[in-house]
Amino acid sequence: MNNQTFVTEFILKGLTDKPQLQVLLFVLFLFLYTVALVGNSLIGAAISFSTGLHTPMYFFLFNLALLDVICTCTAVPKLLQILGGEDKTISFGGCMTQLFFLTWSVAAELLLFTAMAYDRYVAICQPLHYSKMMSREVCVSLAGAVWGISAFDAITNTSLLLRLSFCGPNVIDHFLCEIPSLLPLSCSSTYVNDIMTIAADIFFAVLNFLLTMLSYGFIIVNIMAIQTTEGKKRAFSTCSSHLIVVTMYYSTVIYVYLSPSSSYSSDKSKIMAVIYSTVSPTLNPLIYTLRNKDVKSALGKLLFLRGNTN
Numbered sequence: 001m002n003n004q005t006f007v008t009e010f011i012l013k014g015l016t017d018k019p020q021l022q023v024l025l026f027v028l029f030l031f032l033y034t035v036a037l038v039g040n041s042l043i044g045a046a047i048s049f050s051t052g053l054h055t056p057m058y059f060f061l062f063n064l065a066l067l068d069v070i071c072t073c074t075a076v077p078k079l080l081q082i083l084g085g086e087d088k089t090i091s092f093g094g095c096m097t098q099l100f101f102l103t104w105s106v107a108a109e110l111l112l113f114t115a116m117a118y119d120r121y122v123a124i125c126q127p128l129h130y131s132k133m134m135s136r137e138v139c140v141s142l143a144g145a146v147w148g149i150s151a152f153d154a155i156t157n158t159s160l161l162l163r164l165s166f167c168g169p170n171v172i173d174h175f176l177c178e179i180p181s182l183l184p185l186s187c188s189s190t191y192v193n194d195i196m197t198i199a200a201d202i203f204f205a206v207l208n209f210l211l212t213m214l215s216y217g218f219i220i221v222n223i224m225a226i227q228t229t230e231g232k233k234r235a236f237s238t239c240s241s242h243l244i245v246v247t248m249y250y251s252t253v254i255y256v257y258l259s260p261s262s263s264y265s266s267d268k269s270k271i272m273a274v275i276y277s278t279v280s281p282t283l284n285p286l287i288y289t290l291r292n293k294d295v296k297s298a299l300g301k302l303l304f305l306r307g308n309t310n
Helices: 019-049 056-084 092-125 127-133 136-162 179-185 191-225 229-258 266-290 293-309
Strands: 009-012 089-091
Touching (some): 019 056, 019 266, 019 293, 056 092, 092 127, 092 136, 092 191, 136 179, 179 191, 179 266, 191 229, 229 266, 266 293
Antiparallel strands (some): 009 089
């Protein structure tokens, strides 16, 4: 071991080696990055400054917007650097930092989706007890658990990676530092890392997916029991945006993190990572805004006030 050279930096292969495609992808991801930042920032500002949106549903939406900003700021800037220049290296510390914040934001979003599904379940299935079951204290506690548990997971998995020795290949066939793409590069045993990764995936992806689907199962049953068509539409409209986002997000995350290692494909993993780290944060504000009159109204007032100020 004393004669081995330990890795101090990694080389990210990126999405493509073709110069023509790199230019097009740079423009595309710069556009998506800008839309994601502006869209989520506007939603966060609208919820913060509009007293009519100070409800549990929009409190959780504010947290989602914040997590989307963290996720896209963790993944996209380095991707733009790779696409726009020749430097594809990332320091060991930079790689671990990116891994930490990416793991934190992805895990937190999965937990947050469960909290948001529970909020919609209480609103539709237990409307008379909503103010008590979703009080300010309950919402703050749920949000604290979302951020705290996901941070603990990120610290644990990052710490376990820091224990490993990387003394051989340093080329990552990806555009970011992820656990599945880093573990094969280690020259020491990854048994503990594999166990902890599987346990985290089962808890964050599988368990939370089942809890979310269980909540929506009860919601659908209650909506179907509503007598009027207008009542059904009104009830479904309050949770349709969340259901669309959850379906899009889980389909990508579960594929990347729960597919057997033998069937792991770097190309498919890159596509899925693009979706949950870039496309999803870009579409989330559009989905919630286009399907929600309250958010559109708050955004209109916010932009009108800023226009008058200027």
